[in-house]
Amino acid sequence: MLFRSNNSILWLLKFRISKFNILKTEATTEPILICGNEAIGEAAIQAGCLAYFGYPITPQNELTAYMAARMPEEGRVFIQSESELAAINMVFGASALGVRAMTSSSSPGISLKQEGISYLAGCELPAVIVNISRGGPGLGNIGPAQSDYFQATRGGGHGDYRTPVLAGASVQELADVTFLAFDLADRYRTPVLILGDGILGQMMEPVKFIHPEPVDLEPKDWILGGAKGRPPRVVKSLFLGTGALDAHNRKLQERYRIIREKEVRCEAYMTDDAELIMVAYGITARLCREVVRNLRRDGHKVGLFRPITLWPFPSLKIAELCRTAKRFLSVEMSYGQMVDDVRLAVNGKLPVEFFGNGGGEILTVGEIEEYTRELISS
Numbered sequence: 227m228l229f230r231s232n233n234s235i236l237w238l239l240k241f242r243i244s245k246f247n248i249l250k251t252e253a254t255t256e257p258i259l260i261c262g263n264e265a266i267g268e269a270a271i272q273a274g275c276l277a278y279f280g281y282p283i284t285p286q287n288e289l290t291a292y293m294a295a296r297m298p299e300e301g302r303v304f305i306q307s308e309s310e311l312a313a314i315n316m317v318f319g320a321s322a323l324g325v326r327a328m329t330s331s332s333s334p335g336i337s338l339k340q341e342g343i344s345y346l347a348g349c350e351l352p353a354v355i356v357n358i359s360r361g362g363p364g365l366g367n368i369g370p371a372q373s374d375y376f377q378a379t380r381g382g383g384h385g386d387y388r389t390p391v392l393a394g395a396s397v398q399e400l401a402d403v404t405f406l407a408f409d410l411a412d413r414y415r416t417p418v419l420i421l422g423d424g425i426l427g428q429m430m431e432p433v434k435f436i437h438p439e440p441v442d443l444e445p446k447d448w449i450l451g452g453a454k455g456r457p458p459r460v461v462k463s464l465f466l467g468t469g470a471l472d473a474h475n476r477k478l479q480e481r482y483r484i485i486r487e488k489e490v491r492c493e494a495y496m497t498d499d500a501e502l503i504m505v506a507y508g509i510t511a512r513l514c515r516e517v518v519r520n521l522r523r524d525g526h527k528v529g530l531f532r533p534i535t536l537w538p539f540p541s542l543k544i545a546e547l548c549r550t551a552k553r554f555l556s557v558e559m560s561y562g563q564m565v566d567d568v569r570l571a572v573n574g575k576l577p578v579e580f581f582g583n584g585g586g587e588i589l590t591v592g593e594i595e596e597y598t599r600e601l602i603s604s
Contacts, residue, residue: 257432262397262422263288265433266330266356269404271296272435275354276325277303279316283332284368285424286358290330310335314342314355321351322461324449326408330356332424333374334365337382343417344383347478348463350448352411354404355389356420358427361586369586370424372508375563378421379537386475388482390489391419391536393507397431403534405438410489412443414481421536423559425509425588491534492543496522500529502602503547505568506557507533510582510589514557517595526602536564541571548575555601557594558582 260268267289270278278297280290290306297304303320307313313329320327331339336357346353359374361367376382378391390410392403400422407418450459465471496518497503506514511532521528531547533540544554553576556565565580572578581597583589 257434259430260397260433261288261428261430262400262426263358263428264292265397265401266404266420266422267292267296269401269435270328270354270408271300271302272437273405273408274326275302275328275408277305277317277320277327279305279307279313279320279327279329281307281310281313281331281335283310283335285360285370285427286330286332286356288427289356289358310338311342314339314346317353317355318342318346318349318351321346321353322349322450324446324451326352326354326412328354328356328408330358332358332360333362333371334360336374336377340377340383342383343389344381344385344387345463346417347381347383347387347389348385348474349461350415350478351417351461352408352415353417354407354411354420355417356422358422358424360424361584367586368424370426370509370559370588371584371586372423372510372558372582373560373563373584374421375536375558375560378419379539379567387478388485388537389417389419390414390485390538391421392491393421393534393536394426395508395511395532395534397426397429398433399534400426401433401435409438409443410485412446414485415448416481416485421508423509424586486538489535490538490540490543492540493532493534494543494547495530495532497529497531497547497551499527499550500547501527501552502555502598503529503531503551503553504555504557504598505531505533505544505564507536507564510557510559513589513591513594516591517598520591520595521598521602526599528598528602533564539567539571541567544568544571545573548572551576553601554578555598556580556582557589559587559589560584 278293317327361369361371381387394400411418504514569578
């Protein structure tokens, strides 16, 4: 189902709002074997995504291919756009009409979408953006990496905005955070980012698509569905009057404050008596969990803290761990990005070490364990 005309897209999306507001898919009672990219796609469909716009790039192509097959089956909109720039702006148009919309890409493709993400944030439009990251900078390679952390958590485009960022550590969790991403986007009228990597996107694991409890959302009284019998509405991010942009930004900042207060998610593993706490997210956290088990068998008091929301970052939770821990170790498939947030959370109370690599190279359990043992003995 491929459309070139923006008018055709708008007409079709308006049609879909009325006809396909009830999901046709059901939660599975038995797990199915599926790769991470496809799990995100199926979860998005079950979460009510009515429009997907994407452009091919490795290592997230399975997601685009899955949506190309499944969205027409469900009577929904799939468009392979002519570029990443076109895709994010199509998401903008769909979101302004009030439908749940999604796009996905990999690192350099997400860079191209950043201006559009800033416009979505400025216009208070919900959207879900998936980044299955690869090695960089530039075109880099197609190997897995976590070097997009800064871009994701700092608001990679222009202006004072933030986006909630969700990072799963398994294929099941990629599905779970996809449901959550759509709910958060609608609840706070903001773009939400799902940050994965080439390993999680490609690997296959059993997944149950479990629908969460329905979210009680406010009516979308801002959508551009046609001004019939009501005053016209405007969606914009241009504020030229004296003080107008400042007032708009203050409203956004208050929203981000509420998100920081209410939407932090994380997992602690064997941290109650841990003297050394490893901090890792995504696929790296799974490797570190194995390291913790190995070191615990040898009597070392090591634990793992895993952020699930990279923004808002669980800083207060890490600050609490400073009461019992003696040292932190940030482990990343980058040359050190999340470690900055760990150090800010620790606030100079304890040493914070770093171990990682980048360029699409995969860390191994053995490498992480060797470094951690050296750290413990130092």
